[in-house]
Amino acid sequence: MPLVSVVIPVFNGEKTIQETIESVLNQTITDFELLVINDGSQDRTLEIVECISDSRIQIFSYPNAGQSTSRNRGIELAKGDYISFIDADDLWTPDKLEAQLNALQANPKAGVAYSWTDWIDESSQLLGKGSYNTEQGEVFAKLLLNDFVANGSNVLIRRDALTEVGGFDPSVTPAEDWDLWLRLAIRYEFVAVQSPQILYRISPNSASFNVWKMEASSLQVINKAFAVAPQSLQYLKPQCLGNRYKYLTFKAIEGYPERSKGIAAIRFLCNAIKNDPSLLRAKVIWKVLFRIAAITLLTPKLAQAVINKFKTLSNTKTLLGYMKLNTAQG
Structure with a gap:
């Protein structure tokens, strides 16, 4: 059984999915499975993923149901003791999983590890410093005031903790990430990895933010x-x-x-x-x-x-x- 399960929900991600998957496959730890949840893509996403040869990759295709449902499908399929998510246009630095795993193993009361985030553009060039927070331990009150985790590509969560609180709530999209972090924080401690390990892509389409x-x-x-x-x-x-x-x-x-x-x-x-x-x-x-x-x-x-x-x-x-x-x- 793999130690870590990584879930990538993807809908029409042909432009970035290969780079995202490569950033996962290049992790310094190797004991993980990579679950690609194809959410009814109509472009070349599936073709691109199928051409990547690595035994850790598993592909599951469903009719389009949205990111929260896709992540939840990944949770149901996951076999690892720890679960992480990465959106199909974001990237990780190679040490992301190892650093977060070490942080959780060193802090038995923590159910969630998160890292710092930097912003990249469409060409994966660094745009600047993103969210750099150091909150850890009992963070529920702090998380009420600010979603310092910042994005859904960040966390590594103990499987038991995720099973206890449940997955993502599609009824509160697009604030479903914050909702899950809060449900975890009221029961579990968080631990911060003080290093920028998530590269969050900022696209021109951000203007269409609803x-x-x-x-x-x-x-x-x-x-x-x-x-x-x-x-x-x-x-x-x-x-x-x-x-x-x-x-x-x-x-x-x-x-x-x-x-x-x-x-x-x-x-x-x-x-x-x-x-x-x-x-x-x-x-x-x-x-x-x-x-x-x-x-x-x-x-x-x-x-x-x-x-x-x-x-x-x-x-x-x-x-x-x-x-x-x-x-x-x-």
């Missing part, structure tokens, strides 16, 4: 989490909502201007301020309002021209720096 769906699913996840959170942590809910709405505001106004997203950003910002009134005193608020005004009042082409001309004034990335991450009460 902020309305993310809002709805995020609220579901937050309500689920606080329904089981101890009374001693209930005071964190406004902070949690404020942080999520700051994130949603940022996502609504980044990328190519869309008036509908600009209008959504107004509501998101109001909710962020409602849950964190101190945001009104932040300098970034004027940059956010400037960008929202450009997106909602001008045509997309003109809005983009204005944003490009006044780059400093329209740079809203620092909004994410105003997330309240301190779990101390008062």
